[in-house]
Amino acid sequence: MSVPGNLVRKLTMALRWGDMDAFGHANNTVYFRFFEEARIDWLSSLELGDAMADSGPVIIKTSATFLKELTHPASVLIETYADKAGNSSLDTYHLVKDADNGEIYAEGYAKIVWMDRNTRRSTALPDTLRSLAAQ
DSSP, X not given: OOOOSEEEEEEEEEEOGGGBOTTSSBOHHHHHHXXXXXXXXXXXXXXXXXXXXXXXXXXXXXXXXXXXXXXXXXXXEEEEEEEEEOSSEEEEEEEEEETTTOOEEEEEEEEEEEEETTXXXXXXXXXXXXXXXXX
């Protein structure tokens, strides 16, 4: 699988027992939590996304494609990629991989829009993010 964009961050996480559903595999919502944790970790590493800042990220679209069943116990590696940047938005992609053998469990997407928290309207994407986006 070829993920668009530039690799910007890797995060390893454990699948918790409580992440499993009645069918004995990771519930589909868990993947979105993985994406969220990876995104927050990445933005925090750039000193962006502080909840008290005047502006910050909102997600306006997200999706996942589930490729392989994920069961406990497991350690996953979430890779985050920055792709195309618009005036106020950035396309991001995620891969959820087995941390040991690299097998891909899922692919994800999220469109980030930078928002002015006072006006509740989109605002210019920070230059830090724009510089990491695929050209």
